[in-house]
Amino acid sequence: MSSVKEEKKIKVIKNGPYMVTGNVPLAKEMITEDEKRYLLKWEKVSDYPEQETHSLCRCGESKNAPFCDGAHKRAACNMAETAEKATFQSKAEKVEGDDIILFDVPDLCASGHFCTRAGGAWDLVRERSDDPEKIRIAIKEASDCPSGRLVMMDKKTGQEIEPDFEPSISIAQDEVAGVSGPICVRGRIQIEGSDGTLYELRNRVALCRCGQSNSKPFCDGSHVAYKFHDKQ
Template sequence: MTMSRTDALVTVTPGGPYMVTGGVPLATLTILTDAEGESETWTRGDALPTPAKYALCRCGQSARKPFCDGTHTGIDFDGTETASRASYLEQAKVFDGPVLALMDAEKLCAFGRFCDPHGQVWNQVAHSDDPEAKAMFLQQVGNCPAGRLVAWDKVSGTVVEPSLPVSIGMVEDPAEECSGPLALQGGIAVIASDGFTYEVRNRVTLCRCGESRNKPFCDGTHAAIKFKADYPVTESPTA
């Protein structure tokens, strides 16, 4: 669904970390909430110093998070990839509206909860012919970190995607008192441990707590187990 920057890659290693190549910027992405405690917007921190190639923890146990320190080799980490390899369109259910349609691939949910405010996006799509409702709908759908939710413009026959820089965000979720997934933005290709290339999309979330049942993608388990990434180290990792 999205063109990738050909040198920006995340490769899943067998039982080990994510290898990031192409000099992809890495920074904290924090979910900000409104007065009612509902997810409203994102704030991005300063980029960490990183080399052109670096390894990100996938087991959730590294003492140098977000970077890998080899801990996965000494624990019972099961990194088996179980996610569907079907395309997004094959997985998505469609909710129709007068101007826009909402596509929803529920298994990709990373529990960002941007879909919930203002009566939930599944209800809002029915009012997409109202300019104010349409704008709110597109904002909420575009904030979905996993790209579980995608808006379809029925007039132009195209998806409506936010313009995102090629980057990786370490999601922090203060409202849930936990750390979330790695948010890949801007069309970064993800290569499976057996060499398969997952569909390249503008918004993807990868598990970093080690407990997702939809590896390598996030399934929201981090919130249930209250995963904590602590504070990321600031020194540049070795490549």
């Protein structure tokens, strides 16, 4: 019997985990400092074995993180989806430079901290957009942002400047803040709410896995104040 390949998708299960289908590559990555101790970067720690389907914990209580082990049945956190369904562009604040526009939706911040170096993406675009090196840094900062809070656009073409991601999922560990981070979804994987509603298809999305976000299923950076650590 031939096995049917499922669509790459993440389905939010009501009061339960994220059901991931379609053999999506899954890895663990570290947000870390560089050798100068101020530039942040992603560093792959390991790959998880390939699986056609798996379920990822979103309550923060699993002892087999990042996978669900059924602990959500006893979890105290409220797992209801509370995120606005409005599109990124309808909510975005705009910072304009000479040739570039930075779009920003602060509510989506996942506390990745990539955007703060070298004066910060906002000031680099606003004040240094005549300097190609500064703009290169600002674009890199926005591209590293796990949640897609920051998106750059080329003013001339009207095209978003996005990293070319294959569909994949990364489980973040934030070495700099000393906490376990969100589920970073890359490469425009469809996320479906528990009621069947489809969230906007985006190249970069950070999903809550500590159970504390006020914008579920998305990460709002609450894992930092909550000092979230994988329980395994």
